[in-house]
Amino acid sequence: MNETTARRSRREEEPPASGDPAPFDIVERLIESGRVSREQVSYARRVQAKLETPRALMEILQELRFVDEQEIRELIRTPGAAPDVGELLVELGLLPREDLETARAVQRESRPKRRLADILVERRLIEERTLIEVLSRRLGYPFVEPDFAEIDSRLFQRMPADLAAAPGFVPLRLENGIPRVAFVDPLDAGDLANARELFGPQLSVAVARRGAVERAVRRARSSRQRERVSASDEQGIVALVNRILGSAVDRGASDVHIEPFAEHVRVRFREDGVLVPVEDFPASLMGAVTNRLKVMCEVDITEKRRHQGGRFTFEHRGRALDLRASFYVTVHGEKIVLRLLNRRGTLIPLEDLGLAPRQLERFREEALHLPSGVILVTGPTGSGKTTTVYSCIRHLNDPQVSILTAEEPVEALIDGICQCSINPRIQLTYEETLRHIVRQDPDVLFLGEVRDAFSAETAVQAALTGHQVLTTFHAEDTIGGLIRLLHLNLEAYLVASTVSALLAQRLLRRVCPECAVSERPAAVELRRLGLGPEALAGAAFRRGRGCPRCRYSGYQGRVGVFELLVLNEEIRGAVIERRGAPELRRRALETAGLVTLFEDGLLKAARGITTLEEVLRCLPRLCRPRPLSELSRLLEV
Numbered sequence: 001m002n003e004t005t006a007r008r009s010r011r012e013e014e015p016p017a018s019g020d021p022a023p024f025d026i027v028e029r030l031i032e033s034g035r036v037s038r039e040q041v042s043y044a045r046r047v048q049a050k051l052e053t054p055r056a057l058m059e060i061l062q063e064l065r066f067v068d069e070q071e072i073r074e075l076i077r078t079p080g081a082a083p084d085v086g087e088l089l090v091e092l093g094l095l096p097r098e099d100l101e102t103a104r105a106v107q108r109e110s111r112p113k114r115r116l117a118d119i120l121v122e123r124r125l126i127e128e129r130t131l132i133e134v135l136s137r138r139l140g141y142p143f144v145e146p147d148f149a150e151i152d153s154r155l156f157q158r159m160p161a162d163l164a165a166a167p168g169f170v171p172l173r174l175e176n177g178i179p180r181v182a183f184v185d186p187l188d189a190g191d192l193a194n195a196r197e198l199f200g201p202q203l204s205v206a207v208a209r210r211g212a213v214e215r216a217v218r219r220a221r222s223s224r225q226r227e228r229v230s231a232s233d234e235q236g237i238v239a240l241v242n243r244i245l246g247s248a249v250d251r252g253a254s255d256v257h258i259e260p261f262a263e264h265v266r267v268r269f270r271e272d273g274v275l276v277p278v279e280d281f282p283a284s285l286m287g288a289v290t291n292r293l294k295v296m297c298e299v300d301i302t303e304k305r306r307h308q309g310g311r312f313t314f315e316h317r318g319r320a321l322d323l324r325a326s327f328y329v330t331v332h333g334e335k336i337v338l339r340l341l342n343r344r345g346t347l348i349p350l351e352d353l354g355l356a357p358r359q360l361e362r363f364r365e366e367a368l369h370l371p372s373g374v375i376l377v378t379g380p381t382g383s384g385k386t387t388t389v390y391s392c393i394r395h396l397n398d399p400q401v402s403i404l405t406a407e408e409p410v411e412a413l414i415d416g417i418c419q420c421s422i423n424p425r426i427q428l429t430y431e432e433t434l435r436h437i438v439r440q441d442p443d444v445l446f447l448g449e450v451r452d453a454f455s456a457e458t459a460v461q462a463a464l465t466g467h468q469v470l471t472t473f474h475a476e477d478t479i480g481g482l483i484r485l486l487h488l489n490l491e492a493y494l495v496a497s498t499v500s501a502l503l504a505q506r507l508l509r510r511v512c513p514e515c516a517v518s519e520r521p522a523a524v525e526l527r528r529l530g531l532g533p534e535a536l537a538g539a540a541f542r543r544g545r546g547c548p549r550c551r552y553s554g555y556q557g558r559v560g561v562f563e564l565l566v567l568n569e570e571i572r573g574a575v576i577e578r579r580g581a582p583e584l585r586r587r588a589l590e591t592a593g594l595v596t597l598f599e600d601g602l603l604k605a606a607r608g609i610t611t612l613e614e615v616l617r618c619l620p621r622l623c624r625p626r627p628l629s630e631l632s633r634l635l636e637v
Helices: 001-011 027-030 036-051 059-063 068-075 087-090 097-109 114-121 127-137 159-165 189-199 210-224 231-250 284-299 357-368 385-396 430-440 453-464 476-487 492-498 523-529 567-578 581-591 595-606 612-618 626-636
Strands: 169-175 178-183 206-208 257-261 264-271 272-282 308-317 318-332 333-341 373-378 405-406 418-422 444-447 466-471 499-511 517-518 542-544 557-567
Touching: 027 036, 027 068, 027 284, 036 059, 087 097, 087 114, 114 127, 114 210, 127 206, 127 210, 127 264, 159 272, 159 517, 169 189, 169 210, 178 189, 178 210, 206 210, 231 257, 231 264, 231 272, 231 284, 231 308, 231 333, 231 626, 257 284, 257 626, 264 284, 272 284, 272 557, 284 308, 284 318, 284 333, 284 581, 284 626, 357 373, 357 385, 357 557, 373 385, 373 476, 385 405, 385 499, 405 430, 418 430, 430 444, 430 492, 444 453, 453 466, 453 492, 466 476, 476 492, 476 499, 476 557, 476 581, 492 567, 499 542, 499 595, 499 612, 523 612, 557 595, 567 581, 595 612, 595 626
Parallel strands: 178 206, 373 466, 373 499, 405 418, 405 444, 444 466
Antiparallel strands: 169 178, 257 264, 257 333, 264 272, 308 318, 318 333, 499 557, 517 542
8 A cells, every 4th residue: 555545544534623533432332232231330320329439330330240341342342333542541430531632632733643542641641551451451452562573574564654654553473364463552543444454454453562663663664774874964964953952942941852772863852840752863863963063062073982061052033042062972872961041031030939928038038138158059950049049149139249150151141240151171160260259359159059078168168258158059958958068078067157048949840820620639649648638728739631832731831849948056056966867857847947848849739839740759758748737837928
């Protein structure tokens, strides 16, 4: 079959664009086929109504032994009567109807049209293993791993290029004269029709993971034709790189990951803190793409054994953007990560960072407005530490105040302060800059990062001589920051006398306001929280159903979650005594008004700003959270 015929067959099997197919009622089909009676269904519904935990009617019918899996399997696999995978999951009680509607909306807007199973897994509306279990165990399709199987090249040669580019199935071999074909979704009518046109009306159907099918197809295509890149393809490489970078800017990504593998290269964008797959391209292009980016960074293109880094400026839609590049050597080539800098023209005011009212008041009055001392902003990479420090500098910026920075690199330009960008290539190192910075008569210093004993000692000594020092530090939370500072071989009394406050933070995704709906926590989430329903009284949890504005993710933008520790005499004494993290945390909770990252995130989820899923995914749980009423008293006015 040629490509045109394959596409025509696929279109004929797709549901009409004007609307979704009518729901497939398995129970009604069971009654019509005589497998169960209406009286049995009515009895099962009465049992269902009495259950405390909601369960699917199909499960109850099977437990009452009115019908068995084999009868359901025969009904679903009857040609012309089978539902799509989404309807099947809804009927089996594994997928809420509203989640299926969200996935269908994504499918309607996708160009080219995408498989419903792919969307359900990608959007995390259902786990892939659950989907495989339904298709394999309940429907009787054997599960295979095609990426480890020997593919019959004669069968694979029948696949046209357009189907192989976005594969939903892959032929494996002939078994007793019948082709064995592995499907991502064997209920997809379009894929089934295309496979029968290509390999014959009789198929031995198996089910496989999407990634395994894609790897098998890439391997088979690679064995048929090895692509080559020549000098004449240089313009194509430049266009590929520019397209990737332009797309990242347009989508508001913070990072671009270009990751080489044995047979392909994967491109992912970090959007709202989460990596999103964007596209793949052949592995044979990776060398040229790497060289192009190295030329833009002005680093050594002949060095492929060592990690390298650099910076360059990219012009897009009349705007110049700074990008920081990291080249990391792997077994399949150099992985490239590009960080997009200076993406916002304005700095965020301190009041808009997301600090709770009482946190904000304490941070300003008991830390920022002190004449001297070290303020540490802690968190992992990508948690927004530099943005927070820039907001603090903006707040402190005044004609009567001298503010100096030492950054690697400068990520945003601020009027009225003197910023130094570290450049090791010309021997303008961090150590050299710190030796000279205190001679510039500063009032406020911003040291980009405390990375070793030397930078930590510089910050402490600057605070001892009457300067206010703002800096960032990689630590899990405020208590972890104190402990790690002590492990840099600083004297405990120096840490206790100079550190005025630590601010730990994370960034969580915001619930999309356009598609937000109320949500009740599941029992498993309550167990993970360690709280009973009474401790969550007054909560208004929400989640996003998914809409075009949020690209059907349910999230739009991010919000900061904070943990503020202002050192008091109790904490300073514990630091001098070199107490461990549990004792420091206990004293901070009891005497310093500490509210942990997890507790602040829980309160924001209870206010509908983010979701419990985000809180549990991103925030450390180092002690049991307190009830919402107590957290509200500590954080809100």
